[in-house]
Amino acid sequence: MKQSSGNSTTIARSAGVVSIAVMCSRVLGLIREQVFATLFGAGFAYDAFVVAFRIPNLLRDLFGEGALSAAFVTVFSDYDTNRTKEETWRLASNVLTFFAIALSLISILGIYLSEPLVHLLAPDYDLIPGKTALTVTLTRIMLPFLVAISLSAVVMGMLNTKGRFFVPAIASSFFNLGSIVAGTGLAFLLPRYGQPAIAGMAIGTLVGGILQLGIQLPTLRKVGFSYRIRFDLRDSGLIRILKLMIPATIGLSATQINIFINTNFAASCVEGSVSWLNYAFRLVQLPIGIFGVALSIAMMPLLARQAAEKNVSEMRATLVSSLVMVLALTIPATAGLMLLAEPIIRLIFEHGAFTAADTRATAQALSLYSVGLFAYSSNKVLVPAFYALNKTRYPVIASFIAIATNLIFINLTIDRFQHMAIALSTSLTMLLNFLFLTTILSLKMDGLPFGYLTRGCLKITFATATMSALVYAGNSLAASWMTGNLLQQGISLFTIILLAGITYIVLLNAMRLSELSEVLAKIGSRLKR
Structure with missing residues (x-):
């Protein structure tokens, strides 16, 4: 697939830059979770925080970062390609003003409705004295986070374009830094x-959101943007963004319903279930962020530009090359x-208030979440293609199919498997989404080069199987160190991961997976310079 070479190199280079920044953020995010685990363990306080944070997070995904970011990048890329600089920056100012006002009003309404929202999301918290009241308080503290983080997503879209x-x-690293430093200080x-x-951790979250927005503003000024107060509801660009957001918001509402279902069921399980699932999902988000999100961010402006130029063949090549990259990294x-x-x-969490029983329960959830990791990351790459093609209804359909699947599966398994049923159901719905989106995209783009994708998958599967055998053997040989002191755990785990990673890369390189070869060549040229 020679036509993809230039595109895959561009995406790999951009994704590599993003991956380094995202890795810093995810590592800081893990440190943030370690602080939570050490100070609060898995139970009353952290359960309350998770549900409270989920409310502004649901609103952020519903109205802000998800739908807004994708719709804005599509329209802004079109303006950047086909309009004047003045028109492009005028659109940006109008979008920032409009959403600052709209999201502030939504936040105020959310603060007023915090108590019924908590009752809706976690009704079983009423059975534990003080748990609902604490969750309501934390929700009210964190709701303004919605405004800062959503505007941060708009600024990110401008800079990416x-x-x-x-x-x-790297801006999200400042979110985690703010959360850790301000949150921990106030917690004491x-x-x-x-x-x-x-x-204190709730206030730290709000501080982190403001920092994430603020750190991007100097770079935005450097690329030529100067904010001017502008509020024009008749702006054709703003109207296009809002129209694109409608199906995206409906689709994301399906995702939020799934999260609501999962939170509701988790809150009805034994105390600590909400915490175990959250700690596990935070770990799964590390590879999703480094690989899936990074590739999605790098690919979105390129796809949007190719769509504006009506270059479907290049879009097809870009998409499949990106899929091979994400599969090579996530499988x-x-x-x-x-x-x-x-x-x-x-190694990461079993300190302070976090017990060995919490470790076992969280590890069970992590293993089951991992089943859907490659599908979750691949969907991050597939969905922007639908936006670029203006076929936004299909991710919406996929999301509502996922709701039905999730609800049926959890109802059938929750009594027996408790919190593990929720983790497995999440993975299965992601796998179903992946199959549906891939099939529809192939139909809408007059076929995808599945032969190329299949050959890549076979190479990846063989290398992964060999690597897995090495990991299994290493885990057995180092069993005593794996349960020893902190230093022994760290050395043994790091050694196994390092050897497994080297083995995997060597095998894939020997089998000449072109996407990996391009990334390694780019790294080599950087090192030589």
Whole structure:
């Protein structure tokens, strides 16, 4: 597939930059979770925080970062390609003003309705004295986070379209830094004034959201943007964005319904279930962010530009090359997380209030979440293609199919498997989404080069199987160190992962997977310089 070479190199280069930044953010995110695990463990306080944070997070995904970001990049890329600079920046100012006002109003309404929202999301919290009241308080503290993080997504879209990827991607590191530093400091300070320590972490989350937006503004000015107050509801570009957002918001509402279903069921399981699932999903988000999200961010402006130029053949090549990249990175990550779930959880979280029983329960959830890792990451690559083609109704349909599947599966298995049923159901719905979106996209693009994709998958599967055998053997040989002191755990886990990673890369390179060869060649040229 020679035509994909230039595109895959461009995507690989941009995705590599984003991946480095995202890795920094995810590592800081894990440190943030370690702080939570050490200070609060898995139970009353952290359960309350997870549900409280889920409310602004649901609204962010529904109205802000997800639908807004994808719709904005599509229209902004079109303006950047086909309109004047003045028209492009005028659109940007109008979008920022409109959404700052709209999201502020939504946040105020959410603060007013916090109590019924908590009752809706976690009705069983009423059975534990004080848990609902704490969740309501934390929700009210964190709701303004919605405004900062959604505007941050708009700014990120502007910078990505202008070819700036690193600063927007590293911005989320400042969210985690703000959460850790401000949150931890306040968690120790607030109890002296009769306030719960967990409220400090909620304030830290708000501080982090403001930092994530603020750190991008100097770079935005450098690319030529100067904000001018503009509020024009008749702006054709704004109207296009809102029209694109409608099906996206409907589709994301289906995703949010799934999250609502999962949270509701988790809250009805034994205490700690919400925490176990959240800790596990945070770990799964590490490879999703580094691989799936990074490739999606790098690919979206390129796809949007190719769509504006009506170049379907190049879009097809870009998409399949990106899929091969994401599969090459996530399939071995899936195997590694499943085989090393318990040692990873033990090393990262089993300190302070986090017990060995919490480790076992969280590892079970992590293994099951990992089943759908490659599909979850691939969907991050597939969905922008539908936006670029203006076929936004199909991700919506896929999302509602996922709701039905999720609801049926959890109802059939929750009594027997408890929190594990939720993790497995999430993976199965992602797999179903992946199959549906791939099939529809192939039909809408007059076929995809599945032969190329299949050959890549066979190479990836063989290399992953060999790597998995090495991991399994290493895990057995180092069993005593895996449960030893912190240093022994770290050395043994790092050694196994390093050897497995080298083995995997050597095998894929020997089998000449072109996407990997291009990435390695780019790294080699950078090192020589």
